[in-house]
Amino acid sequence: MKFFILATLFGLSLAICSHKDCTSCASDSSCFWDNGAGECKWVLFQVLSARENIILQPLSCPASLPAFQYTDDFGRNTVFPFAMASNVDGVENVATCLTGNTKNAQVLKQYTVPCDMLGSNCSATLFYHPDANAVVLAFRGSKGTAQFVIEALDLLFKSSQTAPLYNGNVFKYFSNSIQLLWAAGLGNDLSAQIQSHPNSQLWVFGHSLGGALSTLAANAAVRSGIIAKDRVIVSTMGEPRTGDYTFASEVTENLPQAYRIVHYKDIVPKMALKVALSQTNAYHNNFEVWYNNDMSGPNFAVNDRADDGSGSNVDIIGDLDSHLNYFNTDMNSYGPGPCTQS
Known part of the structure; x- marks a missing residue:
């Protein structure tokens, strides 16, 4: 009898889910693709x-x-220093934090706006990198416990909204912040820089909150026609789930050269919490770069699946220490003088 029931269920499965490829299978709500x-x-x-x-x-x-292949050298010596430099207040101080592959970059302008009820600031810095012919936009990460807690509560309660800069729903803290920065002149100035350097690429970097804002800004730049998508490279570190499945789908389409760097068990990319694999109100875009180690060396794996149970998601529980240490560096004590964060 048990054999008959199992055989019947297997037969039903074959009849209902006869798709031969992952995309058509996963598009059918009655089915799932077993990648193994x-x-x-x-x-x-x-x-x-x-x-x-x-x-x-x-x-x-x-x-x-x-087409653009992520390398450890790019992450360690370009993404990381630009992102860390963006944490500093003042154009003159930002310049002192540019090291390694970024030392010849020109700091053009910094944009800082209060972005929550406590007056916490969100900030972006615009650069031109002549060595790479790239306009670079780097976003500051969360500063201070209060800002981090407000963001975390927003993600915990999954409060999201729509806006003209993107498709789908984005968590309110990120949505409000990018709209404020864009209106503060960032959108217009970015457009002007791309026009001034017509053959340049656009590189967009950030950590944590800065990662979410990086994805939103780069997507907005393509969506609004400022630059073609094949000229944009995005690399974020410790980026939380920024919006829902619709938003993640638009980002994957508009930013085909986007990489989300994740250190070990970093807890922030696991937020907003996604308990069930069927959940779509919080979703990452492609592609994840997972350093399942202390990041002291060049070993990483690129996950070609956006946001399921693979890659760093195999670890459901995360830790904050991994979030605060990237490329084997304590991000709270990075660099000399004004580069040191507190």
Whole structure:
């Protein structure tokens, strides 16, 4: 009798979920793609598959990697110093924090606005990097416990909204912050710089809150026609889930050369919390760069699946220490003089 029931269920699964590829399978709400088996299966059979093999949304199907290939050298010696320099107040101080591959970059302007009820600031710095012919935009991360807690509460309660700069829903703290910065002249000045350097690329970097704002700004630049998507490179560190599945899908389309760097068990990329794999109100875009180590060396893995149970998501529980240490550096005590954060 048990054999008959199992055979019947298996037959139903084959009949209902006969899709031969991940995208069409994951687009069918009755099915899921078992990436380990390379098969489309009935959604009720999820309990028989390992969590990291279950794909329920097309965006998390394995995707071809971008033309621009992420390297540890780029992350360590370009992304990291630009992002850290953006944490400093004042254009003259920002310049002192540019090291390694970034030392010849020109600091053009800094934009700082109060972005929550306590008056915490959000900030972005615009650069031109002549060595790479790149306009660079770097966003400051969270500063202080109060700002971090307000963001965390926003993510905890999953308060989100729509806005003209993006499609889908984005968590309110990030949405309000990017709109304030964009209106403070960032959008117009970015457009002017791209026009002044017509063959340049646009590089956008940030850590934590700065990562979310980086993704929003780069997406807005492509969406508004400031620059073509194939000229944009985004690399974030410790970026939280910024918006919902619709937003993540737009970002993946508009920013095909975007990388989310994650250190070990960093807790922030796991926020807003995504308990069920079927959940779509909080979703990452492609592609994740996971350093499942202390980041002292160049070893990492690029995950070609957006936001399911694979990659760094195999660890459901995260830690804050991983968030505060990237590229084997304590980000709260980075650099000389004004570069040191408190």
